[in-house]
Amino acid sequence: MASISLRHIFKEYPHTAKERKKEEEKNISPFAVRDFNLEIKDGEFVVLVGPSGCGKSTTLRMIAGLEDISGGELYIDDVLSNNVDASKRNIAMVFQNYALYPHMTSYGNMAYGLKLRKVSKTLRVVDKDAIKALKQKRKETKDDEELKRIDEEIESLKNNPSKEKTVLVHYTKAEIDEKIQKAAEILDIKHLLDRKPSDMSGGQRQRVALGRALVREPKVFLLDEPLSNLDAKLRASMRSEIVKLHRTVKTTFVYVTHDQIEAMTMGEKIVVMKDGVIQQVGAPSVIYDKPLNKFVAGFIGTPQMNFFNVKLKAGAKDVHITLPNNKEISFKLDELRKIKDEYITGEEKEVILGIRGENISLNNKKGGIDAQVVFAEMLGNTTNIICKLDDSTDEFNISIQDRTELKPGDKVSVSFNATAIHLFDKENEETIYLSEGE
Amino acid sequence: MAIAALIIFIVFFLIFAVFFAIDYNRRKNSNRKYHKNEVIVALLLLIPAVVLAFFFVVLPIIFSFGYAFTDYDLLSPNDIKFVWFDNFRMLFKEFANQGEIFLSFRNTALFVVLVVPLQITMALLLALFCNNKRRGTTIFKVCFFAPVAVSLSVTAFLWLVILSPNPAGIMNSILKNFGIPAQDFLGNKNTVILWMVIISAWQGCGYQMLIFLSALGNIRKDLYEAASIDGAGPFRKFFTVTVPGLRPTMLYILITVFIGACRVLIQPMLLTGYQDRSMTLSYYMYQQGFTYRHVGYSCAVALVLTIVIGSITFLQRKLLGEKKK
Numbered sequence: 001m002a003s004i005s006l007r008h009i010f011k012e013y014p015h016t017a018k019e020r021k022k023e024e025e026k027n028i029s030p031f032a033v034r035d036f037n038l039e040i041k042d043g044e045f046v047v048l049v050g051p052s053g054c055g056k057s058t059t060l061r062m063i064a065g066l067e068d069i070s071g072g073e074l075y076i077d078d079v080l081s082n083n084v085d086a087s088k089r090n091i092a093m094v095f096q097n098y099a100l101y102p103h104m105t106s107y108g109n110m111a112y113g114l115k116l117r118k119v120s121k122t123l124r125v126v127d128k129d130a131i132k133a134l135k136q137k138r139k140e141t142k143d144d145e146e147l148k149r150i151d152e153e154i155e156s157l158k159n160n161p162s163k164e165k166t167v168l169v170h171y172t173k174a175e176i177d178e179k180i181q182k183a184a185e186i187l188d189i190k191h192l193l194d195r196k197p198s199d200m201s202g203g204q205r206q207r208v209a210l211g212r213a214l215v216r217e218p219k220v221f222l223l224d225e226p227l228s229n230l231d232a233k234l235r236a237s238m239r240s241e242i243v244k245l246h247r248t249v250k251t252t253f254v255y256v257t258h259d260q261i262e263a264m265t266m267g268e269k270i271v272v273m274k275d276g277v278i279q280q281v282g283a284p285s286v287i288y289d290k291p292l293n294k295f296v297a298g299f300i301g302t303p304q305m306n307f308f309n310v311k312l313k314a315g316a317k318d319v320h321i322t323l324p325n326n327k328e329i330s331f332k333l334d335e336l337r338k339i340k341d342e343y344i345t346g347e348e349k350e351v352i353l354g355i356r357g358e359n360i361s362l363n364n365k366k367g368g369i370d371a372q373v374v375f376a377e378m379l380g381n382t383t384n385i386i387c388k389l390d391d392s393t394d395e396f397n398i399s400i401q402d403r404t405e406l407k408p409g410d411k412v413s414v415s416f417n418a419t420a421i422h423l424f425d426k427e428n429e430e431t432i433y434l435s436e437g438e
Numbered sequence: 439m440a441i442a443a444l445i446i447f448i449v450f451f452l453i454f455a456v457f458f459a460i461d462y463n464r465r466k467n468s469n470r471k472y473h474k475n476e477v478i479v480a481l482l483l484l485i486p487a488v489v490l491a492f493f494f495v496v497l498p499i500i501f502s503f504g505y506a507f508t509d510y511d512l513l514s515p516n517d518i519k520f521v522w523f524d525n526f527r528m529l530f531k532e533f534a535n536q537g538e539i540f541l542s543f544r545n546t547a548l549f550v551v552l553v554v555p556l557q558i559t560m561a562l563l564l565a566l567f568c569n570n571k572r573r574g575t576t577i578f579k580v581c582f583f584a585p586v587a588v589s590l591s592v593t594a595f596l597w598l599v600i601l602s603p604n605p606a607g608i609m610n611s612i613l614k615n616f617g618i619p620a621q622d623f624l625g626n627k628n629t630v631i632l633w634m635v636i637i638s639a640w641q642g643c644g645y646q647m648l649i650f651l652s653a654l655g656n657i658r659k660d661l662y663e664a665a666s667i668d669g670a671g672p673f674r675k676f677f678t679v680t681v682p683g684l685r686p687t688m689l690y691i692l693i694t695v696f697i698g699a700c701r702v703l704i705q706p707m708l709l710t711g712y713q714d715r716s717m718t719l720s721y722y723m724y725q726q727g728f729t730y731r732h733v734g735y736s737c738a739v740a741l742v743l744t745i746v747i748g749s750i751t752f753l754q755r756k757l758l759g760e761k762k763k
Binding site: 064065066085086087091092093095096097099100101102103104112113116117212 | 658660661663664665666667668669670674678679682683685
């Protein structure tokens with residue numbers, strides 16, 4: 001078990017001068033990961049999530065030691081580990097394509113790392129130095145009784161190994177077998193132990209890959225999109241398996257995925273990344289309810305959050321929002337989350353309003369926001385209704401926990417749940433709400 | 439003769455047609471149906487290859503098989519008698535008496551035993567050397583592959599110059615610096631096979647290197663990474679990831695190099711001429727067929743050689759091949 005601390009981590013892949021010039025022209029950052037700061041506590045389940053190419057895998061591979069760190073410091077258990085060899089970091093990694101050795105059985109795959117590994121063992125050995133000293137003393141004494149006493153002492157030292165000595169030894173076959181059987185039990189793969197990877201299904205291979213990581217009893221588990229090659233049903237069951245495994249072994253897990261559902265369901269702490277930069281770190285509920293910027297708000301949650309370009313006029317008591325169809329909606333200031341002072345000026349400001357489909361209600365009350373149904377999709381437990389405010393605006397979705405008779409073209413009236421409204425600055429797309437504690 | 443060729447051609451074409459009809463029928467029963475025009479186009483496209491293969495592969499094989507049982511002599515081509523197994527009897531008798539065929543067999547066997555491991559090892563080492571993204575590896579690849587592109591007869595003459603028995607020859611003048619007297623590398627029966635092996639391996643390994651390189655490129659990188667995390671050093675990685683990954687390619691290369699080595703002909707022909715110390719089975723066959731004009735006997739030797747190579751190749755596949763499920 002270990003804590004991991006990433007401080008100002010940068011990663012730059014080698015560039016030729018030509019590539020560099022091209023990037024400069026297009027104003028692209030040369031860094032795959034930029035100023036990455038993260039504290040991972042002992043035993044925590046951290047999920048790095050982001051679109052492909054956002055640097056999440058690179059970060060994981062830097063923790064694993066498979067990738068050099070271009071700048072910054074990586075501490076594993078408070079030990080600076082930038083230049084520690086991958087095999088010495090005491091980590092285990094599960095790869096997207098499982099990376100099982102194809103010519104070995106599951107048992108062989110799990111045993112391989114254990115066979116190579118040396119562990120320090122404390123042995124009790126005969127204290128030769130003490131005996132030597134006593135023999136020296138014996139030469140010098142002439143007293144018979146003293147001689148007898150020394151002889152007895154030497155004899156007892158010889159018979160009772162008293163000195164502790166630490167040696168590096170390989171695991172014995174029995175020890176390896178015990179570990180593998182234990183891991184196989186946890187993962188329910190005992191019947192697969194003598195099969196080769198080519199004789200197993202994707203889910204079974206993934207279990208064996210997890211087993212290979214588990215037998216090492218690592219300080220940290222690193223999982224690089226381990227479920228992305230599995231079908232949807234298997235993925236859901238493996239998700240809970242991995243969470244269960246984490247609870248059983250109580251080790252630090254760092255999990256990389258591009259799938260926000262995996263991130264939400266598995267992580268204790270989610271790190272949302274984009275273009276090599278951390279966007280937000282927090283518990284799943286915090287990320288979902290209080291996104292710090294438009295990217296996080298849009299990336300997390302399905303269906304995607306709806307965004308509207310609106311005009312905001314926030315006074316001391318009331319907040320007026322003008323929707324793209326020029327419909328104005330008003331709230332009391334304390335109905336919304338706390339807005340930063342610089343936006344409460346009474347002047348009209350252009351902002352982005354974000355609201356999730358489940359926070360829009362269809363109430364057909366008077367004074368609601370008029371909208372037009374484009375189509376409705378029934379998902380079983382919920383129904384998504386795609387609407388638009390008027391013909392000139394973008395579509396948005398409403399998700400309701402009910403069936404609906406609405407048909408395309410029907411007029412509806414909707415209202416927004418004030419506590420679930422997100423407001424983002426139009427320029428930098430950051431939230432205009434105060435964060436907790438500010 | 440021409441009539442015989444025509445008959446064989448018709449038989450061959452009929453066999454081809456039967457195979458095609460079977461395939462066509464099988465497809466017809468499945469969901470994928472061929473259109474009539476598609477079939478005609480496919481046949482037309484196949485004709486050039488079939489005709490070429492027939493005249494240059496099938497026909498010679500069939501004729502040489504037939505000639506092996508006759509006393510066909512180039513000096514009397516119109517007087518061919520069927521002699522059944524006389525040629526084979528003569529062949530084994532000469533082998534038992536340690537005649538030329540025995541010498542050529544011994545030389546060929548020695549050549550094969552030495553050249554196969556050397557050439558494959560060299561090809562593998564070169565491939566490992568070139569298999570990285572370092573700058574300039576392309577230059578090495580080109581250099582290592584260059585001998586393959588040059589004609590064997592050209593390189594043989596190059597080596598004749600290098601290995602000249604003259605004290606002023608290139609190799610001899612190098613050895614002179616170390617105080618070693620001038621050697622007749624290709625005239626000495628102890629060294630001539632060795633030099634043939636070195637020249638063949640040097641010339642041939644570039645091609646196998648390319649095959650190894652493509653196989654190395656297909657080994658997944660994450661296996662190496664998993665091995666790093668498991669604590670494997672470069673050697674262990676080589677034996678647990680690279681070698682198993684190269685196994686199917688290795689078998690293919692082993693078989694092709696083996697067959698190629700068994701047929702070695704040009705090296706002894708150009709380096710030494712027809713000599714006891716360097717003659718090989720192919721050379722013996724050539725000599726019997728075209729210099730002494732005993733075509734029937736030569737074909738019998740070819741048939742025996744084919745059977746021997748074929749059975750060893752079959753054994754290699756059985757023993758080393760991946761077991762089928």
